[in-house]
Amino acid sequence: MxxxxxxxxxxxxxxxMTACGNGKDQNGGNKKYDYLVLVNKYSKLPDNWEKNVNLVSAKNAWGEDIKIEVETYKHYKRLAKDLKDDGVEIELDSVYRSVKQQQELWDRWSKDPEKGIDYAKKYAAVPGYSEHHTGLAVDIVIRKDGKLIEENEDMIAEREIFEKIHKKLANYGFILRYLEGRDDITGYTYEPWHLRYVGSAKVAKKIMNDDITFEEYLGSVKDIKxxxxxxxxxxxxxxxxxxxxxxxxxxxxxxxxxxxxxxxxxxxxxxxxxxxxxxxxxxxxxxxxxxxxxxxxxxxxxxxxxxxxxxxxxxxxxxxxxxxxxxxxxxxxxxxxxxxxxx
Ligand SMILES: [Zn+2]
Known part of the structure; x- marks a missing residue:
């Protein structure tokens, strides 16, 4: 009762009371940046966040200009190099998206008579609630025998390749963000391609080795604090x-x-x-x-x-x-x- x-x-x-990105530096990198910021369907990107993110330009798998957070890119390149030496080729897909871009996408889809509001709600994060706003979330595609594998279902089918990729993530400060069968916690189903930079190999190893979600990790750490x-x-x-x-x-x-x-x-x-x-x-x-x-x-x-x-x-x-x-x-x-x- x-x-x-x-x-x-x-x-x-x-x-x-607002959640704040307090700029604790984890890795000798960007001092203003909180690499452990939590953005998910329930936690909005903190206000003024976008002003502090240090973005650099990069190219995605199709040669398009994209933006990515500076430390994330540095460590991504090391990860990609390590994997390449092991015969696995990864390339960037979608990385940084501003709240404004997300709003435009949201508006476009919800006004589209073919798609509409339900479609937008299902396939796009609400503006302000996408981890891609942080510049730390990286969607990758893989190249196999010279051919890009980019469709979600095709990537999910490449279990062996992704297993190799996931094994190396933590060494470079990355985690697999949306684990299989953990959507009740993360809000998303399994996405083997969505990586998240967390600022240090130590934190990433803790999360990956314990096989926990980022939400669970933050819960434990923050409880102690x-x-x-x-x-x-x-x-x-x-x-x-x-x-x-x-x-x-x-x-x-x-x-x-x-x-x-x-x-x-x-x-x-x-x-x-x-x-x-x-x-x-x-x-x-x-x-x-x-x-x-x-x-x-x-x-x-x-x-x-x-x-x-x-x-x-x-x-x-x-x-x-x-x-x-x-x-x-x-x-x-x-x-x-x-x-x-x-x-
Ligand atoms: Zn993603």
């Missing part, structure tokens, strides 16, 4: 699971923005805490979220006071609620408690 929460408190809060971002991440991850459990297939997509985290003890006037070790504590929080119903008929069921269904976008937006991220001794995990649905 879910408890009902009082809404009025939430609306007073104006402080917004106990930063507000860690808690935010933990809340978002738990909410994703929560909505999946409660609504199942009625939602095809959800996005969260944790706007405030409260201390688990009594707090003076909703004062925001700067840092809290999440450890084995319960953490009250405030969040706004957006849901994308699988079907317009589901909207009534999902819609609650405060929420507004944007017909054009197909999302329910701007719903703000309080919840408690509760620690469970038995499972050593977290669940969302008192995330009211009934007021």
């Amino acid at each position: 879910k408890k009902v929460l009082v809404m009025s408190m939430i609306l007073l809060a104006g402080v917004v 106990g930063t507000p971002e860690a808690i935010k991440y933990q809340i978002e991850k738990t909410l994703q699971k929560y909505f999946k459990d409660v609504y199942g297939d009625k939602i095809i997509n959800s996005r969260f923005n944790v706007t405030k985290i409260y201390s688990d003890k009594e707090v003076e006037e909703n004062e925001m805490i700067k840092s809290l070790k999440i450890g084995k504590k319960d953490v009250p929080f405030e969040v706004t979220y957006e849901l994308q119903p699988a079907d317009e008929n589901d909207v009534d069921e999902l819609l609650i006071p405060n929420g507004e269904y944007d017909k054009k976008l197909g999302w329910i937006k701007d719903i703000s609620r309080l919840g408690i991220l509760k620690y469970n001794d038995k499972t050593d995990g977290y669940s969302i408690d008192s995330f009211g649905t009934g007021w």
Whole structure:
């Protein structure tokens, strides 16, 4: 039974907590750049991010001009050389895409009578939510017997070649971003061609050797740090699971923005805490979220006071609620408690 929460408190809060690229240098490279930035369907590219990315020009497999982050390119070239010595040829496909370019693609597809909004939603990331915005995500194609293999299905069929490629990634600071069977965490099905530069071989090896997703890696590392971002991440991850459990297939997509985290003890006037070790504590929080119903008929069921269904976008937006991220001794995990649905 879910408890009902009082809404009025939430609306007073104006402080917004943002995920920040804090520019920690991992590799002696670009000082301003956070090579561990998380961008996925639920985590937006941080504001002003694009101003800090140091892009260089490169050519893709078809000789077209493309842009790529400077350290990523340097390490990509070393990886490609190493693979070539081993008889495997890789070339670049799509690398950097700006938010603006993504918006143009989105607009073009959603206005196209042949494609439309559903097609755009299925095949294009929402502008601001593509890892390609970072310049650190690299789609590759392979060349076999002089011929380019570029179609997704054809690449997936080349298991042996990709196995060789994936084995070498971590030595150069790359990881395989969308692992097989892990789309409930990453939001994407298996993509053997989508590589991600994470700034250091050490981090990449940890992720690849442990066979975990980037999301899981960040969860573990950030928990130890106990930063507000860690808690935010933990809340978002738990909410994703929560909505999946409660609504199942009625939602095809959800996005969260944790706007405030409260201390688990009594707090003076909703004062925001700067840092809290999440450890084995319960953490009250405030969040706004957006849901994308699988079907317009589901909207009534999902819609609650405060929420507004944007017909054009197909999302329910701007719903703000309080919840408690509760620690469970038995499972050593977290669940969302008192995330009211009934007021
Ligand atoms: Zn990609």
